[in-house]
Amino acid sequence: MNPHLEPFAEILDEAVLHRRAVPRLTGTAELDVPSAYEVQRMVIERRLARGESLLGVKMGFTSRAKMVQMGVDDVIWGLLTDAMLIESQVDTAGLIHPRIEPEIAFLLERPVRTPADAVAAVGGIAVGYEVLDSRYEGFSFALPDVIADNASASGFGLGPWHTPRNVGNVGMLLEIDGRPVASGSSAAILGDPTRSLIAAARLAAAAGIELQPGWVILAGAATAAVPLPAGAHVRVSAAGLGHAEVMTR
């Protein structure tokens, strides 16, 4: 780890803790993708030092809708901790400018050491949602910025787990207060969310991280993300996988 990068991790970690947007790092600093992943690891290490534990991996920019929305063109990943898991309620007052998007989630029941292990390691599949909260002003960033910021990860929630099945083309819907606000097919996720799972295994292997039993892999959104208002009831559903719900305060 390059100690010169620690100040970037501190800026991003404190932005979360103090709910304060910060200027993008690449506005004033040279930051390449490998260094950005080092910053991401440092941000996570700070959370682990506060008692959080790793709970999985999230993939980002796995769909055209998201790449176009955010103006980037490469798949990225971030790390999930137990503190990010949302049971049924999220307090938007603690967040900067939250957005929400529907996701397909995989539950691992075996460790994944190589990408070839990934599909057989899956014990469950669910529909879920991810709450994104970029720490950057205006939710605007270049690729290294968003990587350093743990791929905008803030929170996530899950519907009921189902036995593994083909989720290559299932309809997905995001509703806020009963109104449909985004819809798409899981096929938008790299053609099949399973490809995103394999990509997660590849990136983890390259980073020297073994994906663990009990971990959740969020495959990425099938739609663009929408602003998450306070005082709302949000529901995500996917054909055959039921739904997940969250209330916001």
Ligand code: OOG
């Ligand atoms: C970055 C995270 C993107 C996805 O599903 O594509 C992402 C962002 O849009 O802020 O999680």
